[in-house]
Amino acid sequence: MNLFRSEEHIARWLGDREPGSTIPVTTLADLATRWWGDRLSSDWQPRTRDENQAILTALDLSSPFWRLP
Amino acid sequence: MDAKEVELRNLTYSLVVELGRAPTAAEVAERAASPIDVVVAGWRRLHQQHALVLAAATDELRMANPFSAVPTAYRVRAAARWWYANCAWDAFGICAALHTDGRIETSCPDCGEPLALEVRGGRPDEESLLFHCLVPAVQWWDDIGFT
Numbered sequence: 001m002n003l004f005r006s007e008e009h010i011a012r013w014l015g016d017r018e019p020g021s022t023i024p025v026t027t028l029a030d031l032a033t034r035w036w037g038d039r040l041s042s043d044w045q046p047r048t049r050d051e052n053q054a055i056l057t058a059l060d061l062s063s064p065f066w067r068l069p
Numbered sequence: 070m071d072a073k074e075v076e077l078r079n080l081t082y083s084l085v086v087e088l089g090r091a092p093t094a095a096e097v098a099e100r101a102a103s104p105i106d107v108v109v110a111g112w113r114r115l116h117q118q119h120a121l122v123l124a125a126a127t128d129e130l131r132m133a134n135p136f137s138a139v140p141t142a143y144r145v146r147a148a149a150r151w152w153y154a155n156c157a158w159d160a161f162g163i164c165a166a167l168h169t170d171g172r173i174e175t176s177c178p179d180c181g182e183p184l185a186l187e188v189r190g191g192r193p194d195e196e197s198l199l200f201h202c203l204v205p206a207v208q209w210w211d212d213i214g215f216t
Contacts, residue, residue: 001156001216002142002178003198010201013179020203025186025193028200032161033191036135039166040082046070046120056206069207 021065031059070118077101077111078120082133086167089150091130091138119210132213135162142178147171156216157200164188 003025004010010022023031034055038044049068056066070078080101084092094112098105109128116123122132130138132155137143143154145163147170154160157175164171171188187194204216 001158001200001202003157003175003184004179004201005177005182005184005198007199009177009179010199013201014203017203020201020205022199022201024196025198025200026196028158029161029188029191029193032135032158033165036159036162036165037168039135039162040086042079044079044082045075046118065202065205067206069210 021061021063023061027059027061031055031061034058070115070120074111074114074118074120077108078115081112081115081121081130085133085136086148089152091133091136093129119213122213135159135166142175144174145171146174158202161188161191161193165191 004013007022010019035052053068056062056068077097081092081097084097084100088096092100094105094108098108101108112121112123112128112130115121121130121134123129124131124138132138135154135158137153137155137159139153141153141155143157143160145152145154145160147164148167152163154163154173160173160175170190172185173188174183174185176183184198186198209216
């Protein structure tokens with residue numbers, strides 16, 4: 001789960017490996033806010049798998065690649 | 070996850086923030102007024118539930134996601150401290166968890182060029198960067214260190 005300057009850098013880094021998923025850093029920032037924003041709350045409770053999936057779906061991360069187990 | 074496990078998890082995370090690093094099992098045990106073996110047993114249950122990650126060799130913390138207990142390629146300046154994140158997602162996550170602005174420093178895994186970005190109000194100041202996730206979500210926890 002890394003940051004890259006461009007698609008060219010990603011392709012060179014991947015080499016012969018199958019690509020995963022590439023998203024804009026702005027989407028990543030939104031994802032992090034929704035995913036981790038409650039992590040230090042004193043009333044923190046674990047989220048369900050479906051709640052986590054809903055966070056991904058809300059950011060249009062709904063392809064099979066982003067499907068949680 | 071039962072109430073005692075949530076309590077141990079929340080104490081562990083609060084100590085990460087208080088100390089600016091991952092607490093040892095002994096430090097958590099002292100704060101909880103509990104034997105170390107009880108803390109380690111609780112951590113093992115939390116590890117199994119993906120609420121934190123233990124180092125296999127030591128039973129000490131490896132990750133209290135988004136925080137890393139060990140040095141990584143993702144350094145984050147936030148809340149007047151430097152932190153290590155487990156990955157790019159977690160680097161933003163440290164700012165999000167602390168509810169503060171910050172600075173992320175890393176390097177391109179391809180060319181090694183330094184990358185630095187400021188996070189203000191949850192938004193990066195360098196919006197042209199790309200995030201690549203290699204491992205499909207269904208496999209993230211197969212090997213979370215690799216993921």
